[in-house]
Amino acid sequence: MIRSEIGGGDAHRITVRGHDLVHDLFDKRDFIDVMSLELLGRFPDDRLKRMLNLFLVSATDHGLTPSALSARLTLHGAPEAMQGALAAGLLGAGSRFLGVIEYSARFLRDALPRQESWTDEQLREAAERCVRETRAAKRKIPGVGHPVHVDGDPRCEKMFEIARDCGYYGAYCRFAVELAAAASRATGRKIPLNATGAKGAITLDMGLTPEQGKALTLIGRTAGLMAHILEEQRTPLGQQVWDMAADKLQA
Structure with a gap:
């Protein structure tokens, strides 16, 4: 059965x-x-509910991102299929956009074994070691660095503030902060923690899995994508995007 x-x-x-x-x-x-x-x-109790709400709100919309453009262009080709446009927007959630929280949480989980307590010095040493090994392997650390918020992602501070209030600011949040600091020291330039890095750490400190963290992101983004789809129906951008691409090819 x-x-x-x-x-x-x-x-x-x-x-x-x-x-x-x-x-x-x-x-x-x-x-x-x-x-x-x-x-x-x-x-959920009140603390967990507040955190779940934070995850949903933070993922709702980031403007004309690849996921939003995918949804709009799919609707342009199939205006009768809102569900297809929504699916198209979610399909690209991965290691570069929209799904980074999953990879950030996995990275942090693999880099920092669970134990009862970590001192600040132990976390700093673990972060330094992690950065050395990652740089030697020529790999990137998911959740660290941002092309726009080069001096610090304003979302992280607020997220950690709420996590502290709710009792979910633990070893992984502290380690994520140390990791960004270690990366900055190793490169000689400021490399801030970004929102997905903060959320990946909070996910683990909440006792959730990386996959559950990604699920919350996808649920939150669904609302934003539907907003883009409804706007595309009223004031279409799809043809303009297509025309811009065609002009580039002809140039």
């Missing part, structure tokens, strides 16, 4: 992880409550 723990239903009842959708959730629980139930298997 094929079953799922997520939910089910019959002719008289729909359930979400054992809770009756109509009688237990309708008008009693908000979207973040139900999202937490779905993804984590439990309703």
